[in-house]
Amino acid sequence: MALTREQMAQRVAQEIQDGSYVNLGIGIPTLVANYIPDGIEVMLQSENGLLGMGRYPYEDEVDADMINAGKETVTAIDGAAIFDSAESFAMIRGGHVDLTVLGAFEVDVNGNIASWMIPNKLVKGMGGAMDLVAGAENIICTMTHASKHGESKLLSQCELPLTGAGCIRRVLTDLAFLEIKDGAFHLLERAPGVSVEEIERLTAGKLVVPEHVPEMQLDA
Amino acid sequence: MALTREQMAQRVAQEIQDGSYVNLGIGIPTLVANYIPDGIEVMLQSENGLLGMGRYPYEDEVDADMINAGKETVTAIDGAAIFDSAESFAMIRGGHVDLTVLGAFEVDVNGNIASWMIPNKLVKGMGGAMDLVAGAENIICTMTHASKHGESKLLSQCELPLTGAGCIRRVLTDLAFLEIKDGAFHLLERAPGVSVEEIERLTAGKLVVPEHVPEMQLDA
Amino acid sequence: MAGFNKVVTSYAEAMAGLEDGMTVIAGGFGLCGIPENLIAEIKRLGAKDLTVVSNNCGVDGFGLGILLEDRQIKTMIASYVGENALFEKQLLDGDLEVILTPQGTLAEKMRAAGAGIPAFFTATGYGTPIGEGKEVREFDGRPYILEESIKGDFAIVKAWKADRYGNVVYRHTARNFNPLAATAGKITVVEVEELVEPGELDPADIHTPGIYVDRVIKGNFEKRIEKRTVRSR
């Protein structure tokens, strides 16, 4: 079975290391915060200028001046820091954020990512995504493996305008967890109940499959 | 009579406009602060990171963490701001300081200034002077007109390594107040009792002398 | 000028000098920390052919979005425009020139303008449409593109508190692009929730020193919330 959005977030959360600074993009990445394992301290960076993002506010805590990069009302943890956008992107572009999790329309075997524009159809802008992919050493891309029509989003070469070139190393889809290296997707894990054959069928770019492909371990 | 250091400071202070941000260099420029006319509000910028420098502290106010760019202990006025060195030079380089007063070894008819190094003899470094002369629209250079041996410091071309190229417009010496334009020093005022002939004799660079050269007006 | 008193008492004074064709840099992120009354004054003044530089372009009917209604904006420089239907329409119809700029590059372009840095290299956008036509250079084996600073004829800024010298502090994440915009305007106008006396703000914690600020005005703010997310007790 393909992973739900919640399960995808859960699997990504397993990759988060104790004492790391993490930027979570809009959508599935945002959900990752709910699954950070007990005993692990993580500092969430929100690129509008907040390091140490906390939970959503209670109704009586809501403050128009306290939002995250998704424009949602949030709170700050004890030990948070608030700063301007230049400082925020100094952190990001300077490589100080340990892990970035963000969504994409397409990725390819060379680590290229397209996530911000579909010509003549959708123009939302790149926001901070281009800085995040250029600045982070360690990026996990979350996306569905294929479109509703069964078209693969893991390609030999991205077709949409790029967000970044050669920057993606890990991809978590609803079907698989993959590493990108040496011009290929390397299958690391498959979603519970999903066959290697299905993943092969829905991966357009070169896929390297090891002898044994473990199932992801997810909490019930 | 040649101006004293105090008189030079006094004359420079007359150039300061109400509501202006001023950076005063080490030496004579520092003295300028003592002569700012009543009724004029000036904000002194010290490039180590202080906008709104105040008077020297009383003995019991001395604080090792509160100094100016000359490394002297100082105080801050009400309404001061303290910031880091990058911010301080953002102000300077970005042209936000209205007036810079600084010393020099030599200036020339093209507005070049040399103030930081005498090869094989004196190496102190440029400190913030290169940024100040590159950033300020409005600079007054204070210096003695000639060396003790009678060698002019107002030259056709600076001989020492430059601090900045083509940036000086006004020079106040112990003998005269001059404007630099069109490849010449233009004599604006002479020190009380100093003759035009003496100024001509001690100015190596091209000097333009108008028909009437007023004496500086200084308080007794 | 009477010393350092930068306080003005009407929005007309605050935006005096705004002309057709000028570049206006605005602080704010989404609807958070936007100079809503200064924007409204620009609409009232009716200045046309503006180049507006801001991370977002407001929403339909609020924030910079209201300047789209009378087509006052000729060119928009922004990183994200996803929340604005009128914007998307004018863009797709070709009525509006849009220069999409990565968010960090946009912030740095403002900061650079204020700091006397005409251009800088960044890896952001290399190998993407943003890098096309821009100079590429390698440092330590990695390619970077050259980006130029953006200066505004006006910068419009929303802050929390200011004194009459123009020293400013921002509240929470309403800071965002505001301190950068403040440095980048030939004329920088700050609207605030509260005026305080010089000395009330701690010198160590001034977010925008007064040297960058030309005019200060006290306003009243709607502070609309874009996405009200809460948790229940």
Place this chain on the structure above:
Amino acid sequence: MAGFNKVVTSYAEAMAGLEDGMTVIAGGFGLCGIPENLIAEIKRLGAKDLTVVSNNCGVDGFGLGILLEDRQIKTMIASYVGENALFEKQLLDGDLEVILTPQGTLAEKMRAAGAGIPAFFTATGYGTPIGEGKEVREFDGRPYILEESIKGDFAIVKAWKADRYGNVVYRHTARNFNPLAATAGKITVVEVEELVEPGELDPADIHTPGIYVDRVIKGNFEKRIEKRTVRSR
């Protein structure tokens, strides 16, 4: 790593990993806000052939000046060295390479390193010996030179207060180069006068967010005054 506890309890731990030939960026202006105990630890460790980046090089017998005594510094990058006789002697004798750098350019080089900007244009130094051999380019008719960022293997920083996450505030003008140095180290070590609990520092007024800081140590400081200027009552 145990979560975000960056506090170490010995100077040996604070400077662990320092090796001969490394680049060390130090905060401080004159003797104000210098990491005096971290400098002393570098002397104790005896690391040689260091490149040291700091606005000044201390004075004879204090601050970075003590690293000259055993010739630990191979290259000094600084803007002003006027207060140090041993420095001037080693320089004129050719025992010490010195790269004099304008103060604002030095600050910006550190900031750029931390901010992922490998190079930037500045008018500072154009037409002077500092500009020689550097690329010149005109923007809006004015010439600028290209300057590259400076990254350190270590950054050593003096601050006032820090929490265990490494959030830092500085006191008065002891801030100076410290926040910039803090961003530019592969390993950034901050020595402070006081450790506080997370949440005690106002999030809006953190001068260096913890993301830049690797190690924090509480020290005791002499805080020598270079020029004691007073006025009498």
